[in-house]
Amino acid sequence: xxxxxxxxxxxxxxxxxxxxxxxxxxxxxxxxxxxxxxxxxxxxxxxxxxxxxxxxxxxxxxxxxxxxxxxxxxxxxxxxxxxxxxxxxxxxxxxxxxxxxxxxxxxxxxxxxxxxxxxxxxxxxxxxxxxxxxxxxxxxxxxxxxxxxxxxxxxxxxxxxxxxxxxxxxxxxxxxxxxxxxxxxxxxxxxxxxxxxxxxxxxxxxxxxxxxxxxxxxxxxxxxxxxxxxxxxxxxxxxxxxxxxxxxxxxxxxxxxxxxxxxxxxxxxxxxxxxxxxxxxxxxxxxxxxxxxxxxxxxxxxxxxxxxxxxxxxxxxxxxxxxxxxxxxxxxxxxxxxxxxxxxxxxxxxxxxxxxxxxxxxxxxxx
Numbered sequence: 001x002x003x004x005x006x007x008x009x010x011x012x013x014x015x016x017x018x019x020x021x022x023x024x025x026x027x028x029x030x031x032x033x034x035x036x037x038x039x040x041x042x043x044x045x046x047x048x049x050x051x052x053x054x055x056x057x058x059x060x061x062x063x064x065x066x067x068x069x070x071x072x073x074x075x076x077x078x079x080x081x082x083x084x085x086x087x088x089x090x091x092x093x094x095x096x097x098x099x100x101x102x103x104x105x106x107x108x109x110x111x112x113x114x115x116x117x118x119x120x121x122x123x124x125x126x127x128x129x130x131x132x133x134x135x136x137x138x139x140x141x142x143x144x145x146x147x148x149x150x151x152x153x154x155x156x157x158x159x160x161x162x163x164x165x166x167x168x169x170x171x172x173x174x175x176x177x178x179x180x181x182x183x184x185x186x187x188x189x190x191x192x193x194x195x196x197x198x199x200x201x202x203x204x205x206x207x208x209x210x211x212x213x214x215x216x217x218x219x220x221x222x223x224x225x226x227x228x229x230x231x232x233x234x235x236x237x238x239x240x241x242x243x244x245x246x247x248x249x250x251x252x253x254x255x256x257x258x259x260x261x262x263x264x265x266x267x268x269x270x271x272x273x274x275x276x277x278x279x280x281x282x283x284x285x286x287x288x289x290x291x292x293x294x295x296x297x298x299x300x301x302x303x304x305x306x307x308x309x310x311x312x313x314x315x316x317x318x319x320x321x322x323x324x325x326x327x328x329x330x331x332x333x334x335x336x337x338x339x340x341x342x343x344x345x346x347x348x349x350x351x352x353x354x355x356x357x358x359x360x361x362x363x364x365x366x367x
Contacts, residue, residue: 003071006053014067018058025054038119038242115187115236117144120229124243126214128250128260132282132307134216141241142205144231150202152235153192155184162188187235202234212243217258217310220247252280258316259306265323266290281305281318288320295351296324 007013010024028050030036037043056062065073120143126135154160158181168175180186191202198204210229218224222245230239247255254261262279270277274292278285281302288300299319306316330338341347 006057009049009053021057025050115233117231117233117239119239119242121242123246125246125248127248128282135214137212139210139212142207144203144205146202146232147195147198147204149195151192152189155188155190157181157183160188162186189235215310217308218245258309260318262320264320265325267325271324294322298322
């Protein structure tokens with residue numbers, strides 16, 4: 001695939017200043033940053049493409065060559081950058097405010113990259129009761145750790161630098177660039193001695209129990225990151241443990257964001273005469289009073305009996321939807337009683353303005 005114009009990649013033009021180019025690169029890089037787009041290959045490629053463009057346009061000499069000869073100024077390999085994501089953090093860490101901007105991937109002044117182990121992912125099932133107040137879960141995982149007794153030595157290929165020099169022939173002569181050492185993957189070290197049964201990477205898988213604090217208000221599909229509890233890496237730092245939240249449906253409560261809904265079905269006598277009844281909430285049962293003459297479709301609101309906002313912005317409500325049960329089968333005595341009521345004016349439908357319709361109840365529910 002043909003390379004895109006470097007100015008188009010950064011969204012600038014040939015008259016843009018160096019400061020404008022730097023700001024444009026930072027905007028594109030942050031948008032496609034790996035920490036913001038985990039496991040997104042397209043975003044990673046755009047992140048690398050932006051780094052390649054900035055490596056050229058952010059350097060006055062390279063930019064002049066590019067303006068005159070285009071991509072051919074740097075041979076078949078394109079611009080001066082040929083590394084991976086971690087190399088970008090090493091080269092342009094100051095662009096992100098130090099440390100790669102989000103994930104702490106080493107500063108712009110680092111000589112070689114700091115390898116990070118792969119992430120682990122696990123699913124945790126939570127009840128609404130657990131989500132209501134937050135919970136600490138003990139999770140058993142198996143993760144790769146550097147085996148006891150493993151020793152390291154300086155990489156013979158790069159002599160500990162983590163990088164090797166690569167020479168590319170161009171129409172302007174030879175271009176010398178630094179690329180990540182393939183022997184040590186940029187760490188500058190390799191395994192020297194290891195115990196029997198341990199692989200060439202010096203890692204072994206061990207079971208470990210991790211305590212994960214889950215805040216109240218999390219939702220199904222959310223991911224929590226526990227730093228440093230993923231797989232370890234030779235000469236680097238451990239990856240992260242990614243915890244995927246799965247919400248277990250409640251027997252009688254339905255969730256809608258921070259609000260909870262409960263369907264309460266009353267008998268005709270209870271709705272007519274009024275009563276008190278216990279209903280479930282995420283904090284145990286509560287007793288509520290049902291006014292006499294309560295109409296089906298009415299919605300009662302229990303303030304702050306819903307779920308907390310995961311961002312800490314208050315708590316939702318529990319909404320109680322009133323239904324009235326109409327019996328399907330009646331005894332002869334029951335039929336006779338009802339027949340006697342049919343002509344009573346009190347049993348003729350005569351709703352008042354206070355007996356609001358369906359759409360008004362919906363508006364009330366979300367107000």
